[in-house]
Amino acid sequence: MALTCDVVIVGAGPSGLVLAQIIASEGGDVLIFEEHPKIGLPQHCTGKVSVNAIKELELEATGVLARVSGAIFYPPNLKPLTIEREDTQALILDRSIFDQSLATKAVDAGATLVTNTRVQRFSVRSDGITIFFKRKGKKGEVKARVVAGADGAASSTARLAGLYSKKTSEVRISVQREISNVQTVQSKVELYFGRRWAPGFFAWIVPTGHDTARIGLALQPNTLTPVVEHLDNFMKYHPIAREKLVGCRVLTQSRHIIPTGGVLRRTVSDGVLILGDAAGQVKSTTGGGLYYGMACAKIAGRAIVKALHGSPEAILREKALKSYETEWRDQFGGEIAFSVRFRAFLDSLSDDEFNYLFNVIQRDASLIKRIEVDGDIDHQSKVGVTLLRYVKYMIKKPGLIFKLRRVFPRPSLT
DSSP: OOEEOSEEEEOOSHHHHHHHHHHHHTTOOEEEEOSSSSTTOSOOSOOEEEHHHHHHTTOOOOSEEEEEOEEEEEOTTOOOEEEEOSSOOEEEEOHHHHHHHHHHHHHHTTOEEEOSEEEEEEEEETTEEEEEEEETTEEEEEEESEEEEOOOTTOHHHHHTTOOOOOGGGEEEEEEEEEESOOOOTTEEEEEOOTTTOTTSOEEEEEOSSSEEEEEEEEOTTOSSOHHHHHHHHHHHOTTHHHHOTTOEEEEEEEEEEEOSOOOSOSEETTEEEOGGGGTOSOTTTOOOHHHHHHHHHHHHHHHHHHHTSOTTGGGSGGGGHHHHHHHIIIIIHHHHHHHHHHHHHHHOOHHHHHHHHHHHHTOHHHHHHHHHHOOSSOOHHHHHHHHHHHHTTOOOHHHHHHHHHHSOGGGGO
16 A cells, blocks of 8 residues: 655755645645655755845754855956945855755655655546656655655656646756855856856856855757857956866766746646746846745645645645735746847847947946845846836947837837
8 A cells, every 4th residue: 555645856956855845834745756866966056045035044054165145247348337235135055055945944844755655647536646756776655645846847746737837948957166265256146158168048157155155057959069168268268267177177967957038827736736846936137036936835835725624625626725826927927038039039139239238237337236225136127127228228239129019019118
């Protein structure tokens, strides 16, 4: 006979772990499956999370490696634009420490965490959901009332539930390395643009200590040169970056898929709920998803706890979890949609157009100040729309104005 529980969560990243803690704290019987042997490894993302997000979500900021107050943007022509504030805006986390802290809280609340386990399929029936998994070569099954997919951008849970709707063009392929003996600006993230270095996205250097950093980039999937080769070339030949990297040592390397095409059309089906990167709850502009994922996990937790108090038959109907879909879209749907449009605009630019836009911004100190004052890492639409409204009056290139109009309808720019 199969084991039984209330909720199976697939994926023990921040979204899944926050969700597990919420449900377990309310008395739910939660089982978390994680395919990797260790929580938080490999470290796929930069680990950057805003100070406001930590406060808003009432999280403990464990594993802090660095604190950043701004960013340096290098357009293709290498003329830097610095945006910064006096106080700390974001933390750079050691994801293995941060994620393990979330895992400890989930387990302390009563959840069960099982690593080295991959869900192969599940079957939704009138008496519950049977999940078939494989752990260390052995097959098993468990019966649950709800399945939550928090298993990343290429979510198998979303696919198995018939909810996956992404096209290849709606993701980016990324590679990141942990490096030492590197010269970085300790309080700032560095972003590098240009089709030679990172077509369809950008490269980054994020400080993690006095001489350590995370360096990486992402590409459109149809790029001919492999992503690792692109990073090698960036580190060796970029006129600015290479000077910081002389004698650096590569400690680790990991690859990751970044969803950039927006959210799934549906994130709920009968007895199944999708969240985090798996749902596309990510900023398409930067690939950042920690805040959205954990915030949506809290919304999902409330919806699941409420549904668990209903009848076993009712929870297997899509409408039982519909409040999650409605609430997260109301709260974050507009922001994510804006980031998708802005990503489309950035993708349409040539290097010359990118340089031109940066020049427009750089020559106006008041505009830079406004960006610094209004900028919000987690809610980009406010400063984004302000920037677009302002810049459109300064652009003298009809082709660039056309691209703006095509991506951003006239009402949003007036």
